[in-house]
Amino acid sequence: MNSGVEQPGVTAFPDATLVTKAVDQKVRRLQTARWAHNPEVGGSKAEADTICSFGSSTPRYSLSVRGDEMEKPLYMEDSYLREFEARVVSVTKGGENKFFVVLDRTAFYPNSGGQPHDTGKFLKDGVEYPVVYAGKFSGKISHEVSKEGLKEGDVVKGIIDWERRYVLMRMHTAAHVISEVFHKETGALITGNQLGLEHSRIDFSLEKFDREKISELFEKANEIVKKDLKVRSYFLPREEAMKIENITKLANVLPPNVKELRIVEIEGFDIQADGGTHVRSTKEIGEVKFLKAENKGKNNRRVYYTLSS
Numbered sequence: 588m589n590s591g592v593e594q595p596g597v598t599a600f601p602d603a604t605l606v607t608k609a610v611d612q613k614v615r616r617l618q619t620a621r622w623a624h625n626p627e628v629g630g631s632k633a634e635a636d637t638i639c640s641f642g643s644s645t646p647r648y649s650l651s652v653r654g655d656e657m658e659k660p661l662y663m664e665d666s667y668l669r670e671f672e673a674r675v676v677s678v679t680k681g682g683e684n685k686f687f688v689v690l691d692r693t694a695f696y697p698n699s700g701g702q703p704h705d706t707g708k709f710l711k712d713g714v715e716y717p718v719v720y721a722g723k724f725s726g727k728i729s730h731e732v733s734k735e736g737l738k739e740g741d742v743v744k745g746i747i748d749w750e751r752r753y754v755l756m757r758m759h760t761a762a763h764v765i766s767e768v769f770h771k772e773t774g775a776l777i778t779g780n781q782l783g784l785e786h787s788r789i790d791f792s793l794e795k796f797d798r799e800k801i802s803e804l805f806e807k808a809n810e811i812v813k814k815d816l817k818v819r820s821y822f823l824p825r826e827e828a829m830k831i832e833n834i835t836k837l838a839n840v841l842p843p844n845v846k847e848l849r850i851v852e853i854e855g856f857d858i859q860a861d862g863g864t865h866v867r868s869t870k871e872i873g874e875v876k877f878l879k880a881e882n883k884g885k886n887n888r889r890v891y892y893t894l895s896s
């Protein structure tokens with residue numbers, strides 16, 4: 588995944604052949620988007636603590652690799668945390684009504700790994716500061732705030748737009764269920780994914796493109812959802828994580844300095860290294876609905892889904 592860009596902590600891939608060209612392009616697009624959002628913070632040091640391991644021999648979304656300088660983001664410990672207190676570490680002006688705020692801790696999910704960023708607000712002395720975007724730059728989560736007034740040292744209350752986040756949590760856990768069903772039933776691998784509020788999509792490398800079969804797989808996914816399986820997330824030291832079947836294959840795409848992996852486990856069904864936010868049980872997903880499938884070539888069967896409200 589050498590995109591010709593410095594990626595702190597992710598410069599060396601022992602086996603670059605595992606990472607497909609498609610992934611390369613995806614990462615480049617992500618990085619371009621990040622810089623476009625916030626060129627002032629981060630500069631050429633594009634954040635890469637969410638690396639893709641698509642193209643490995645098991646289906647994967649994204650892998651959380653913690654940077655040394657960053658605390659564990661609060662959403663990784665508790666996806667249900669909607670409010671928190673934090674201290675402002677820095678404020679950078681990015682334009683009219685555009686301020687990039689870094690906190691000492693945050694529950695805001697930054698745009699990464701196919702999961703869109705959180706929105707919400709900061710509160711200080713009864714004044715609201717809307718948070719319109721969150722991204723990762725140089726190992727730090729940066730919040731774009733659309734109102735002037737915050738300064739270094741301020742203590743703020745952060746409030747996540749929960750309606751938006753919760754839909755994305757349900758969409759994300761649904762994506763894990765769907766992709767594992769596809770993988771188990773057909774051996775398909777993920778080549779891309781993008782979660783959304785209205786609908787989400789997953790790209791698979793699928794030998795046969797058959798809408799009826801895809802529809803069937805979605806029925807199977809709903810059977811799993813209905814089982815109300817527990818979803819747990821936790822951190823494991825690298826050596827321990829590598830003992831887990833299927834996760835061991837990640838060793839080939841993990842930078843050597845990664846000491847700890849965040850694991851998301853759907854009890855008895857699926858286990859992945861993952862940096863996203865998830866619901867506590869599959870029942871919270873509701874029902875997954877197959878919307879449409881597009882045939883964009885053997886390595887790119889694009890499947891769209893939504894959830895019952």
Ligand SMILES: [Zn+2]
Nearest residue numbers: 648649861863
């Ligand atoms: Zn995921």
